Amino acid sequence: MAYNVLLVDDSVTVRAVMTKTLKIAQIPLGELFTAGNGKEALDVLKEKWVDLVITDLNMPEMTGFELVDAMFVHEQYKAIPVIVVTTEGSTTRIDDLKKKGVRGYVRKPFTPEQIGEMITQVMGA
Amino acid sequence: MAKDSQTVIDEVFCKVLEKQAFLFPDKTPAAELPPQSGNMLCADITFFGTEGKGKINFYAPEIMCQELAANFLGIEPDSEEAASKAPDALKEMLNMVCGNFLTDFAGETAVFDLTVPGVAPISKEEWSAVLTRPDALCYCADDYAIVCVLVMQE
Numbered sequence: 001m002a003y004n005v006l007l008v009d010d011s012v013t014v015r016a017v018m019t020k021t022l023k024i025a026q027i028p029l030g031e032l033f034t035a036g037n038g039k040e041a042l043d044v045l046k047e048k049w050v051d052l053v054i055t056d057l058n059m060p061e062m063t064g065f066e067l068v069d070a071m072f073v074h075e076q077y078k079a080i081p082v083i084v085v086t087t088e089g090s091t092t093r094i095d096d097l098k099k100k101g102v103r104g105y106v107r108k109p110f111t112p113e114q115i116g117e118m119i120t121q122v123m124g125a
Numbered sequence: 126m127a128k129d130s131q132t133v134i135d136e137v138f139c140k141v142l143e144k145q146a147f148l149f150p151d152k153t154p155a156a157e158l159p160p161q162s163g164n165m166l167c168a169d170i171t172f173f174g175t176e177g178k179g180k181i182n183f184y185a186p187e188i189m190c191q192e193l194a195a196n197f198l199g200i201e202p203d204s205e206e207a208a209s210k211a212p213d214a215l216k217e218m219l220n221m222v223c224g225n226f227l228t229d230f231a232g233e234t235a236v237f238d239l240t241v242p243g244v245a246p247i248s249k250e251e252w253s254a255v256l257t258r259p260d261a262l263c264y265c266a267d268d269y270a271i272v273c274v275l276v277m278q279e
Contacts, residue, residue, distance in 0.1 A: 010241065011217045013197050013210045020198065058220065060241045087224025091233045108221045109145035 002030035003123060004048065008041040008055035008067065009034075009085075014108075018054065018085070018115070025116035027123070038062030042070060045077055052123060054115075057086040065097070072101050081122050085110060133230045134181070134222070134275045135262055141222050142266065146196045146214075148189075150264035150271060155256040158263055158270040161186045165252045166212060168219045168244040172227060174237030179277035181226070183219045184247065184255050189269035190215045216242040222273075 005022060009015050015034050022029055033048055035041040039062040041055065053071070057064035064084060071077040083104035084097060094105050104118045135152065142148045164187040171180045185193075194214035195202040219242050227237045247255075255261055255272050262273045 011213055011220070013194055013213045013217050016198055016206075016210070058224075058239050058241060087221050087239075089224055089228030089233060090236050092236050108224065109141055 002028040003051040004030045006033045006050045006053045010036050010059040021112040021115050027119050038067030053082045057088050130277050134226050137226045138273050146193045148266040150266040153265040155263045159268050161270050165247050167247045168215045170219050170223045170242040171240045172237045176231040176235045177279040182274045184272040212244045216244045
């Protein structure tokens with residue numbers, strides 16, 4: 001089964017790096033959608049079928065924290081696995097996100113292997 | 126917060142640049158930095174938390190930021206894509222340094238809010254003024270001059 005992935009990060013550089021990483025990782029990739037903040041991500045979720053959300057936290061307009069909050073109270077979106085890829089290193093914040101339902105966490109700077117392994121772990125592929 | 130902030134930012138700056146951008150900065154006195162031609166950029170980020178607040182600025186030549194973007198993406202430094210992503214690459218590097226600095230400095234349980242990083246060109250005069258700051262950490266990497274300034278208020 002190929003996964004449709006929604007990539008959320010305000011940095012065009014990180015989105016480009018992640019796109020390359022996902023394409024070379026040993027994971028079945030279907031469609032890849034991108035968004036520059038949480039609000040744009042919710043717009044994509046409304047329109048497209050998404051199997052996995054990979055999101056940054058510190059973004060303008062709507063942060064990754066707010067995106068996670070919005071997704072986990074939504075009847076349809078709360079089942080979508082979320083992986084957070086961020087510079088945030090506070091265990092207080094990460095534990096809080098995991099309690100809310102975030103399935104995976106990778107800290108920046110990351111390697112392609114770390115991303116591939118986290119997706120495999122979260123999706124059980 | 127027992128660690129010295131300048132020591133920690135120095136360690137984190139070098140670590141992130143090496144790991145993410147494959148650039149190996151050497152700490153260099155401002156007076157010994159190679160002269161820079163071309164546009165210079167300044168990126169900034171501010172943080173606020175229970176353990177204090179502060180600001181970090183990076184100053185670097187645009188051409189180095191283009192190389193940074195190329196190294197991030199594994200593309201040619203003189204490509205259009207690397208040129209277009211140069212300012213964003215500097216912002217993202219600053220974002221990574223800031224996040225990692227805060228954990229290394231204040232500990233893993235401390236909580237900080239970060240602003241979204243900004244970037245803007247600076248004049249030759251502004252670049253010269255930065256080099257005279259006593260708190261400027263100056264580096265040389267592949268003949269590029271890079272400056273990091275951390276200001277903290279507890």
